[in-house]
Amino acid sequence: MVFDFGTLVASLNRLSTSDHQSVVSINLFVALICACIIIGHLLEENRWMNESITALVIGLCTGVVILLISGGKNSHILVFSEDLFFIYLLPPIIFNAGFQVKKKSFFRNFSTIMLFGAVGTLISFIIISFGATSIFKKWNIGNLEIGDYLAIGAIFSATDSVCTLQVLSQDETPLLYSLVFGEGVVNDATSVVLFNAVQNFDLSHINTSKALELVGNFLYLFASSTILGVATGLLSAYIIKKLYFGRHSTDREVAIVILMAYLSYMLAELFYLSAILTVFFSGIVMSHYTWHNVTESSRVTTKHAFATLSFIAEIFIFLYVGMDALDMEKWRFVSDSPQLSLQVSSILLGLVLVGRAAFVFPLSFLSNLMKKSPEERISFNQQIIIWWAGLMRGAVSMALAYNQFTRGGHTQLRANAIMITSTITVVLFSTGVRYLNFFFDKISGINNSIRKMQNLQDMAFELTKKSLANYTNYLSQS
Template sequence: MPDSSLISFVIIWLGSTLLFKNLDIGFLEIKDYLALGAIFSATDTVCTLQVLNQDETPLLYSLVFGEGVVNDATSVVLFNAIQRFDLSHITSTIATEFFVNFFYLFLTSTVLGIVVGLLSAYIIKKLYLGRHSTDREVALMILMAYLSYMVAELFDLSSILTVFFCGIVMSHYTWHNVTEKSRVTTKHAFATLSFVSEIFIFLYVGMDALDIEKWKFVSKSPGKSIGVSSILLVLVLVGRAASVFPLCFLSNFTRKSESDKIGLKQQVTVWWAGLMRGAVSVALAYNWFTMSGHTQQPGNAIMITSTITVVLFTNVVCGLLTKPLVRFLLPQHKQSSNRMSSELSSELSLVLPLLTNREDPIPDSMVGIVNAPHPPSLRMLLTRPTRSVHYYWRMFDDAFMRPVFGGRGFVQHVPGSPKQNSLHEWLLPEQQR
């Protein structure tokens, strides 16, 4: 996924460097073109995620969500690396130092998020007293996630990337170490915070688009502004295609099973989901092309208004076309009356491979659920695990990580706390109940 951001970054950087010369935009230097590559490498996949069904297409949903977050984080890391170096005269030494610094920021931010996530899981599982207190468990999870962000900012790392990997680790370990009330509370609390944050972000972008000061400069040369916006939009389309389809082809080339491969319709969906640009691009553009929070040069005003134009166009036009396009490429399966709920389906999809290997008979209450028809896209989750990286990771995780940091099935029941889901209780070995 960082590879797709790097490919888009290179294409937008080189394309803008070559094409902007025809528009007589002479105020831009090589560092500005590099910054444009980082600014427009950040994607906004929220619109597509609202349309996709996680139960219908789990692999596609994971690809779109993971790529969207990692692309934003990679763009911020690239942007920070560009700010740290004097790239007016690029040499082999400076280029090497630049890429070393980029990978250093990427790896350290990732490791920091993982460490804080594991620390939160260990504290709640081993050191934290009063695990049956919902208020304290929820507060601790929120504060530990915020701690990862603050530490990343303190050391000038990528806070987005740190929070992302901290959230992955906490959802895999920490979330299963708390009581059922705490799990329900954190699920709805974070969903609400996410929804409110998205509203404020789009309100900010919309209000910023109404700033008259920038548009006064642009009105003096409307043709140049339209040309810049059009070039950037075309480069976004080309860069996105050059990063998605070749990488999907290489991914499919390494997969033996046809059910694990990414089909052409899914590739088009991933490509379309990454066309939209959001608040990250606007924030980075303001960070680079403004002085003291204000636009003081006509050239900077053109670049900021062009960024806002691309963001609004991709969100309004591409956003409106997302739902019909996804429905056309990925038609919905007919819902049957005995289909399980989405939450139970997501939990069951994780444990059904274990059911096939158990010698114990399946309880009567579970027969209808196990034998219920499932979407074809879940086929890979219902088969026995293959000898893949995921298979060996699960073995390592079950043998070493989860006994120490907790997780599903590795946390003893605390007296006085709500009981776990009956499905989980049945799946646990007798000695762990």
């Protein structure tokens, strides 16, 4: 029953000189995060830059410096730890996403969001897994098993929702914002659920019952995680309402909200559920019920404290990704065959593009069929933005890739090293070109073809609607 944190952290013993390095590392990291915030703020006018990009660039630069100091040995001051990511950095990001989401437009578009987030991710997962399997099997990459290919599907189906939203505005384009944001969060959860399902199943021989079991497992995780999140959120609201009783105790309220939010995440981990989904729904319920039962100052505090924690965690991750991008251990394998690595990265990027297109357009079409008023429909232009906005791959992809292809932050196998470096390349590339959508609506050539496609889809839409109406008529007459 001993959580051996003591002996673990004892090796970074504070007072002994030998482990003074850990203090140096913490100092460096905190100072770099400060630098990212300041530089990111100074460059705010520039739409091409923001904290995340700054963190990536600063991380890269620091990586270069460390690489030079250490004589080309390593480029990071922190070996990637899945636990650091999943136990400390991810919970505030996802909870904050749930806490700050505009519930009204989230629930109005709930069916579309679920369609995109769950079904869409599944489609993208299948296409990427299938594509990767059929292409990479012929190449001389190394020993990748079916589980690895499925993992690749899950890794590259995880969009970087939080980061993406810095381009869209919640006030200017409310429909797009809620769609992309909601999809991103449900997508996060789905791809982690998929990833866990893939890791826990014996995939050497798949048959129908196995596939059904996977779907069942997925549905069970989805339902139970959501229920746990909602239950914790409601419990916190009940406790705070009972506790409040006319007394003034802002700190206690804030403490209870923070602890219950974290507890929901850790409880989900305890029961092997999807902690991300749990904490997201707990965030939604808490902002809807708990938040209205606390004092005014608690409201301000929780709102900004969660946003700040999430903000710091994000910067930390990007800073780390930037530093780790130069890790020699991984690139050593790649340097033997730079062309192959580039090909793998391009293929993966292509698969991501195709996988996303394969669900955004058909599912938007489906969703439009269900909507009555034309304003609620997703125009073709908006579909393109949704498709494009969701192409970024970020922290979740990185974490999943590290989980699948490394052991304790280190890579020994060639195939694994190639997959890690390809993930880094895709993340860096997709984060780098994301600001192209700023130009998107300025290029008239593209705009013309978009208009043509819009007309085409409108025609298809009317046709389908008419034939559906005819069919319903026919059914009611017969």
